Amino acid sequence: MGVVIIGTGKSLPELKVDNTHLSKMVETDNQWIIDRTGIESRHIATKETGLDLAVNSAKEAMGDLDRNSIGLVIVATVSPDMLVPSMGALVKRAMNLENAIAYDLNAACSGFIYGIWNAEALMKTHGIKRALVIGVERLSRITNWEDRGTCIIFGDGAGSAVLELKDDKTGIISSFIKNYDDISNSLTADMQYLKTPFADDEPKEQFLHMNGPQVFRFAVGAIGEAMDIVLQKAGITANDVKYYVPHQANMRIIQSAAQRMKQPIEKFQVNIQTTGNVSAASIPMALADLMKSGKVNSGDIIMMVGFGGGLSAGAILFEAV
Numbered sequence: 001m002g003v004v005i006i007g008t009g010k011s012l013p014e015l016k017v018d019n020t021h022l023s024k025m026v027e028t029d030n031q032w033i034i035d036r037t038g039i040e041s042r043h044i045a046t047k048e049t050g051l052d053l054a055v056n057s058a059k060e061a062m063g064d065l066d067r068n069s070i071g072l073v074i075v076a077t078v079s080p081d082m083l084v085p086s087m088g089a090l091v092k093r094a095m096n097l098e099n100a101i102a103y104d105l106n107a108a109c110s111g112f113i114y115g116i117w118n119a120e121a122l123m124k125t126h127g128i129k130r131a132l133v134i135g136v137e138r139l140s141r142i143t144n145w146e147d148r149g150t151c152i153i154f155g156d157g158a159g160s161a162v163l164e165l166k167d168d169k170t171g172i173i174s175s176f177i178k179n180y181d182d183i184s185n186s187l188t189a190d191m192q193y194l195k196t197p198f199a200d201d202e203p204k205e206q207f208l209h210m211n212g213p214q215v216f217r218f219a220v221g222a223i224g225e226a227m228d229i230v231l232q233k234a235g236i237t238a239n240d241v242k243y244y245v246p247h248q249a250n251m252r253i254i255q256s257a258a259q260r261m262k263q264p265i266e267k268f269q270v271n272i273q274t275t276g277n278v279s280a281a282s283i284p285m286a287l288a289d290l291m292k293s294g295k296v297n298s299g300d301i302i303m304m305v306g307f308g309g310g311l312s313a314g315a316i317l318f319e320a321v
């Protein structure tokens with residue numbers, strides 16, 4: 001019995017913001033951003049809600065599948081439209097997913113990997129036939145647009161995958177997730193609570209703060225560890241993997257992962273140029289691009305690998321159907 005990915009989809013907001021646009025807002029320039037990150041432009045939500053993006057990507061992933069067959073919806077996000085109801089509950093309602101249990105999960109940029117890990121376990125334990133795992137972010141709403149160290153990196157979007165429990169398929173071959181304590185608070189976003197009459201703490205701004213070089217060093221180590229461990233668990237080598245779908249945080253991190261695994265960069269699905277870093281949505285959007293590219297054949301082994309705030313990291317190896 002295995003859990004297979006039977007559909008993928010993605011959705012981007014209409015507005016595309018290029019590096020030149022940002023160089024009018026903060027002291028930066030197009031070439032610096034391209035050289036240090038690989039990013040040329042990103043999409044920013046103006047009229048789209050996170051729910052719009054999540055639902056559009058989920059509809060693409062579902063195609064004409066029976067909506068009543070979805071038993072589980074997990075939405076990975078750090079930027080939900082609201083705290084209650086959860087994005088999962090909102091997606092369930094908007095898509096009439098009558099039979100779904102729905103909730104959100106926050107594992108920052110590793111969120112989609114954690115979502116798949118959760119879904120696989122629950123599907124196998126509870127006999128859930130189909131699940132929808134979504135990564136969605138409107139990071140533009142928690143970005144400090146005056147901080148050139150972060151605002152040039154992030155973007156908005158959503159990606160989805162439909163998972164199915166099958167008796168006769170392998171699907172997910174191995175998985176690994178890990179939390180590392182962020183002892184120096186290298187990647188944080190506060191909650192913007194109101195002041196209460198009972199506590200002295202002052203309201204904080206809900207901005208993403210990042211010590212870029214520190215997170216970069218963590219990312220390079222964590223991505224390598226996650227990749228090594230899923231391969232070991234599966235008893236295969238990096239050469240056996242047909243395509244890699246990494247978190248899209250920085251082109252240099254993706255290049256270092258390719259070098260470490262001694263794999264050509266062409267095996268890595270990269271869309272950071274046009275999306276930037278969309279946290280939990282980065283991997284499912286890149287996965288949707290790969291699956292739609294026509295390159296993937298049944299039986300191909302694919303690795304998704306991510307890392308991010310928390311600190312967190314993880315990887316999933318699966319066989320395409």
Ligand code: UT7
Pocket residue numbers: 027028029032033036037109148149152153211212213214215216219249250253277279307308309
């Ligand atoms: O998805 C979650 C995980 N996130 C990540 O993985 C992000 C990891 N980190 C990064 O991708 C990189 O650290 C950044 C892209 C954020 C920054 O690149 P960097 O090569 O680490 O630059 P830096 O922060 O070490 O700064 C180098 C120089 C500094 O100037 P000095 O001190 O050398 O004069 C910065 O002030 O570049 C300067 N700088 C900029 N210059 C132009 C920093 N940001 C910018 C900018 N434009 N936007």
